[in-house]
Amino acid sequence: MYNLVKVGIIGMGGIAESYIRNLIQMENVEIVSAADICFQKAKNLVNKYNLNYVKLYEDYKKMIDEVKIDLVCICTYNTQHAECAIYALNKKLNVLLEKPMCVTTNEAIDIIKAEKKSGKLFAVGMQPRFDENMKMIKKVIESGELGKVYYIQTGGGCRRDIPNGTFIDKKTAGIGVTGDLGCYPLDMVLHAINYPKPLTVSGFKSSYFGTNKIYNNLNDALRFNVEDFSAAFIRLEGDIVIDFRISWAMHMDSMGDTIILGTKGGLRIPSTKCWNGSISGPLKIYKDKEGQQIEVEVPMCVKDNVRLSYKKIKAVVEAIRNSDSSPIPSYEMLYNQVIIDNIIKSAEQGSEVKIDFSEINELVNS
Numbered sequence: 001m002y003n004l005v006k007v008g009i010i011g012m013g014g015i016a017e018s019y020i021r022n023l024i025q026m027e028n029v030e031i032v033s034a035a036d037i038c039f040q041k042a043k044n045l046v047n048k049y050n051l052n053y054v055k056l057y058e059d060y061k062k063m064i065d066e067v068k069i070d071l072v073c074i075c076t077y078n079t080q081h082a083e084c085a086i087y088a089l090n091k092k093l094n095v096l097l098e099k100p101m102c103v104t105t106n107e108a109i110d111i112i113k114a115e116k117k118s119g120k121l122f123a124v125g126m127q128p129r130f131d132e133n134m135k136m137i138k139k140v141i142e143s144g145e146l147g148k149v150y151y152i153q154t155g156g157g158c159r160r161d162i163p164n165g166t167f168i169d170k171k172t173a174g175i176g177v178t179g180d181l182g183c184y185p186l187d188m189v190l191h192a193i194n195y196p197k198p199l200t201v202s203g204f205k206s207s208y209f210g211t212n213k214i215y216n217n218l219n220d221a222l223r224f225n226v227e228d229f230s231a232a233f234i235r236l237e238g239d240i241v242i243d244f245r246i247s248w249a250m251h252m253d254s255m256g257d258t259i260i261l262g263t264k265g266g267l268r269i270p271s272t273k274c275w276n277g278s279i280s281g282p283l284k285i286y287k288d289k290e291g292q293q294i295e296v297e298v299p300m301c302v303k304d305n306v307r308l309s310y311k312k313i314k315a316v317v318e319a320i321r322n323s324d325s326s327p328i329p330s331y332e333m334l335y336n337q338v339i340i341d342n343i344i345k346s347a348e349q350g351s352e353v354k355i356d357f358s359e360i361n362e363l364v365n366s
């Protein structure tokens with residue numbers, strides 16, 4: 001059905017360049033159009049890669065209405081994710097949307113409603129899903145070796161890595177580190193345990209570093225209005241809890257290892273930069289054998305030279321070509337978004353939030 005997959009990109013900033021680098025290496029895939037509210041940015045980027053045939057727009061709606069596109073890659077900042085995705089899905093286009101899925105639970109619900117109505121493929125760009133070491137985490141849990149999982153400690157972040165640009169302003173990013181990096185460790189563990197329903201969230205957030213000119217340049221410190229750290233205690237269906245923390249800046253070298261405790265075994269995932277699929281050492285399983293406490297190392301998978309970002313886009317292109325289901329389905333990312341949104345809500349109201357499932361249940365069961 002799709003011999004040639006025609007791609008349109010919305011948002012021609014940092015991540016769009018990675019999309020371009022990957023897309024131009026794929027056979028039978030062509031970037032036909034691109035849009036950016038800052039037209040010059042789009043122009044500069046296509047010029048850099050000698051893609052002078054790509055039709056450029058300032059208005060993404062015009063691009064979608066005028067150009068024949070099979071797949072829209074949405075690479076805008078977070079607050080535009082939902083609007084662009086819904087417009088593209090309503091026009092019956094396949095969509096690959098960058099992470100985090102969006103900003104709020106309501107936006108995620110609206111995206112999934114549009115997806116269901118369109119019958120088109122929708123995926124969220126979580127490239128660590130294609131990392132072999134990440135896949136191993138799910139394999140270990142699915143093997144039953146850990147028994148019933150009941151406690152997870154996860155998160156991550158940096159001692160000092162505060163982004164700038166559109167990432168630090170609520171108007172463009174909507175949320176700070178919780179959405180930007182937090183979506184990754186949440187996905188790493190939730191995907192591994194088949195995304196149980198989140199029930200309650202007790203969240204905390206702060207912005208001591210981003211707003212401080214000692215740690216951030218003065219202009220950025222003055223306009224910084226998102227969180228640079230968050231922590232949460234999350235209850236999931238099936239009597240499982242997650243102890244979560246994420247940071248762009250802190251006085252600590254790492255947030256420590258991810259640990260997953262089960263009734264038959266525990267899994268240690270050495271401190272990760274899971275957003276680029278990196279795990280700092282072999283996974284380790286702790287269990288009892290013949291009455292002895294033993295530890296078993298799972299050797300690191302040998303990485304190939306193919307970038308995860310390439311695999312991510314390729315998986316979506318192939319799913320479209322073969323009429324397969326989405327490689328990163330929306331209903332999973334909905335729960336990821338619900339948790340992120342409720343960490344922020346809980347932190348702002350200063351108390352635990354019980355997640356309202358009335359609309360979500362209706363959506364999932366429809």
Ligand SMILES: NC(=O)c1ccc[n+]([C@@H]2O[C@H](COP(=O)([O-])OP(=O)(O)OC[C@H]3O[C@@H](n4cnc5c(N)ncnc54)[C@H](O)[C@@H]3O)[C@@H](O)[C@H]2O)c1
Pocket residue numbers: 010011012013014015016035036037038041058059060075076077078080084098099100125127165166167180
């Ligand atoms: N998967 C990854 O590894 C990864 C890495 C970096 C960023 N991201 C995600 O990608 C998204 C973009 O990040 P970035 O670093 O490219 O940001 P950026 O600010 O560099 O680029 C965003 C671009 O979108 C454009 N834009 C915004 N609204 C638009 C609209 N309505 N129509 C057309 N253009 C619009 C902006 O003008 C800007 O050029 C973010 O959601 C971020 O979380 C993902």
